[in-house]
Amino acid sequence: MEKLGINPSLILVQLINFGILVFLLKKFLYKPIINAIKEKRQKIEDIEKDREILAKQKEELEKTRKQILEEASFKSQELLEKTKAEAEEERKKILKRAENEARNIIASAQDEIKREKENIQNEIEKKAYEIAKEVIRKILEKNLAKNIQKRIIDTSIASLKQLRLNNEKK
Numbered sequence: 001m002e003k004l005g006i007n008p009s010l011i012l013v014q015l016i017n018f019g020i021l022v023f024l025l026k027k028f029l030y031k032p033i034i035n036a037i038k039e040k041r042q043k044i045e046d047i048e049k050d051r052e053i054l055a056k057q058k059e060e061l062e063k064t065r066k067q068i069l070e071e072a073s074f075k076s077q078e079l080l081e082k083t084k085a086e087a088e089e090e091r092k093k094i095l096k097r098a099e100n101e102a103r104n105i106i107a108s109a110q111d112e113i114k115r116e117k118e119n120i121q122n123e124i125e126k127k128a129y130e131i132a133k134e135v136i137r138k139i140l141e142k143n144l145a146k147n148i149q150k151r152i153i154d155t156s157i158a159s160l161k162q163l164r165l166n167n168e169k170k
């Protein structure tokens with residue numbers, strides 16, 4: 001094999017280094033990232049539950065609004081012709097306020113959910129990037145020359161940025 005330019009001991013050392021690298025990456029990078037992702041997913045699920053609660057509250061507000069409308073309609077029928085016009089005008093004001101409040105509550109809740117989701121995704125990406133960079137730096141400090149370290153770090157950073165861009169496109 002040495003006639004072909006293949007050094008078996010070098011191959012064995014490289015395989016051992018690769019095994020160590022895989023072990024360290026799995027232990028120090030994979031598990032923390034998975035845990036962080038689980039936490040963020042739980043937060044997203046909590047936000048989704050809150051959104052559902054807000055939707056139910058919206059329905060209750062809509063039912064309440066309808067009940068108020070029915071009561072206003074019943075009372076307006078009993079009033080004299082003069083007070084009928086005034087009651088109708090007041091009912092319209094109440095409806096508009098209730099609808100505006102409901103829209104404002106829903107819009108602000110949806111905006112908050114969207115912002116929180118984006119924040120969580122950004123935090124996950126930042127943590128993964130930082131952990132990967134630190135693990136690679138520590139491993140490379142121990143095993144490789146400075147110029148090789150820089151090339152590997154630059155390649156890893158470029159790969160992580162590309163992965164991040166791909167995730168943002170999705």
